[in-house]
Amino acid sequence: MASVGRAVHPVASVGLVLENLWTWYRRNWRATVVSSLLTPLMFLGAMGFGLGSQIRPGPVTANLPYVVYLAPAVLVMLSTQVAASESSFPVLGSFKWDQRYFAITATPVSVDQLVTAQFLWVALRVVLSGLAYLAVASLFGAFTDVRVLLAVPVSVLAGLAFGTWVMALAATVSDEGNAFGNVFRFVLVPMSLFAGTFYPITQLPVWSRPLAWVTPLWHGNELARAAEFGHMDALTAAGHLAYLLLLTAGGLLLARRRFHVRLKV
DSSP states (O other): OOOTTOOOOHHHHHHHHHHHHHHHHHHHGGGGHIIIIIHHHHHIIIIIIIGGGGOOSSGGGTTSOHHHHHHHHHHHHHHHHHHHHHHSHHHHHHHHTSOHHHHHHTTTOOHHHHHHHHHHHHHHHHHHHHHHHHHHHHHTTOOOOGGGGGHHHHHHHHHHHHHHHHHHHHTTOSOHHHHHHHHIIIIIHHHHHHSSSSSOGGGSOGGGHHHHHTSHHHHHHHHHHHHHHOOOOHHHHHHHHHHHHHHHHHHHHHHHHHHHHHHTO
16 A cells, blocks of 8 residues: 555555455455356256256247256346455455554545445455356356347446345344345345246235336346347336435445444545
């Protein structure tokens, strides 16, 4: 980090924090392989090829082989899980355990620059995980069109739309066990199961569908499938994007506020 009292360009300050995060990740990336790559691939194999071998193409799967129908949504689910993971314990740990954030903001790096860097880091982690998943899943024929690459930015946005709120929570709590455990058990897992990842939400009871509509995962799933299969009109796509952007902005603003409060700036 730059020495105290030395003027640093804001972009350079953000870059310094990102460099710090990247240095740690470069040395410890192996610890993230299971959650970032192997788990979603096992989901895809078990559900897409295992269960999918018993499901014939039809209206429920948009007349697509089940693994092809499932693959873009697993990308979005992966991105949401990675964003939540990177925004929870690592953020809290930087406040509570190694107090890295206090050391960083003791330099000319401002809280806003720190939040920006942490936000960009989560986005970068989601991109790296998503591209790795696409590369491996493509080898098994899970994708049918190069347009699936358009699903990567969609999945990043969906991940950030959830991850920023987790980041705000991490900047608020001290009891990590209950807080994150409840989020993962009662929000992330049900959202993964009932927000259109494995089947259209039209298969759910009518009364329960609004619960899926409010989740970033459902909007991401719809956009990711549309990116590969091209079956969505521009106005509907704009609505999904606007909702994800609104969620991301709201979570980021709240995270910024909580960072300022906790760092007493």
